[in-house]
Amino acid sequence: MSFISRQLKKYLFFEEPEKQEKFILKPDSKPAGNKSQENDSFEKVKEKKIAESDQPPEPGDEVKSDINANLLHMKDVYSIPVNSDIILREFDIVYGCMSVRAFIIFFDGMTDREVINNYILKPLMVNSIMPLKDTAESLEDYIVRQLMPHCQVSINKAYKKAVEEVNFGGCALFVDGLAVCFTADVKGWDHRGIEKPNNEIIIKGPQEAFNEVLRTNSAQIRKRLKDEDLIVEDVLVGKVSRTPCSIMYIKDVVNEALVAEIRRRLEGIRVDYLLDAGALEQLIEDSTIYPSPQMISTERPDYVSELLVSGRVAIIVDGSPNVLVVPITAYDLMHSPEDNYIRYPYVNLLRYIRYIAGFLALLLPG
Known part of the structure; x- marks a missing residue:
């Protein structure tokens, strides 16, 4: 009975509807065409990204300087050896008169093996045998500046950053004695190439469509x-x-x-x-x-x-x-992408036909 009474009250008596969040786009007060002025919102976004990148790692998430601790942590995160598509490769880096342990971790099928072999593993394992140019250079700088000829290498102090990079198709490098990890973008999974549009087909104009990347x-x-x-x-x-x-x-x-x-x-x-x-x-x-x-x-x-x-x-x-x-x-x-590639009189005629057809389809009985 309580349900029936609530429904009757709902239909017989007026209740103030809940306020829905609305967005009203107001005119921009910034003068157009002035590239010397920067918007405050863009500056805030830039500052936010810089602040996030400089934030210290959370307690317990710091990369350890002990290679064995880092190895156990990454094996625990990715359930190795139960997880069969994760690759963990251990090797040694020659630094001066020392041989330093290291390992790299990445997903098989999401990365480009040629890039990993030629631009990460090979320089680290082979080029490290060459004599140092600057004996005062630290191991961290030596790896980044001389041993990793890759365009997208970053240094991270938190496990979270390394895990995110690996999950997105990158690789993470851990070196014994360094409380940081090196991450590189080595994505290389198979995907569909740029093809012709299947739905928005036009005769004139570019014949390129988006894909899934x-x-x-x-x-x-x-x-x-x-x-x-x-x-x-x-x-x-x-x-x-x-x-x-x-x-x-x-x-x-x-x-x-x-x-x-x-x-x-x-x-x-x-x-x-x-x-x-x-x-x-x-x-x-x-x-x-x-x-x-x-x-x-x-x-x-x-x-x-x-x-x-x-x-x-x-x-x-x-x-x-x-x-x-x-x-x-x-x-x-009511606009078609092909309208940009057809002469003005014909485009107007086609648009009138679209409006008339839409009006008839909406108002005439079936």
Whole structure:
């Protein structure tokens, strides 16, 4: 009876609806075209990233100077030898008159073995036999400056950073006597190449589409927009999947409040696993009951580049061949990427036909 009474009260009496969080995009007060001025929000993001990189490791998460302690810790983290796709390789580094123990750890299938063999293991095991150029150089500097000819090498003091790098397709190097670990980006898994669009097929214009690799997709946009103000911010979504997502925008063109709102919504997502860009669209859209799309989902880099120039923001999801663009208008939903490559009179005619067809399909009976 209590359930029936609550339902009757709900339908017979008015109750103030719960206030839903709304975002209103206000005009940007920053003067356009002034590249000498930096936005406060961008400065805060930069300072935040620098602060995170300089933060000391948490208690108990510090890399030990004892190679045996580091070896036991990494074996415990990755359940070695039960875990069969993790590779742990032990070897020695010659430093002066000493032979120093070391080991490298990475996932088989997620890394490029040729890069690891030729640019990490071979220099560490073979080039270390050569005499030192500077006898006063420390072992840490000697490894980074002379023994690792790799473009993306970082030094970390926490196990957490090493584990994150390995999980994302990198490798971690531990050396006896050093309370730091060296990480390098050696991703090399198989993926689909750049192909023709399957859904948004056009006759004129570029015949390239996005694929499932995040950096390949961002590079396709950067290849078309050669501007130093084109910014790519990375955000991890998903407690378990840790799916990399990128926010892409042109700094002096976009409204900074829009970027801050998108960043806030992405960082506020609490899910275990992010499936695709379509799932992300439902997690960050304004309302789930609207029948019309609230974002553009496209597989064409040229279309995304055009929208970025007009002040929009693109969201790229690793593992998805579609890129989300916000905000949009009703006009954008009736726009085709091929409209940019057709003469103006014919484009207008096609747009009129689309509007008339949409009107008839919506209002005429089935």
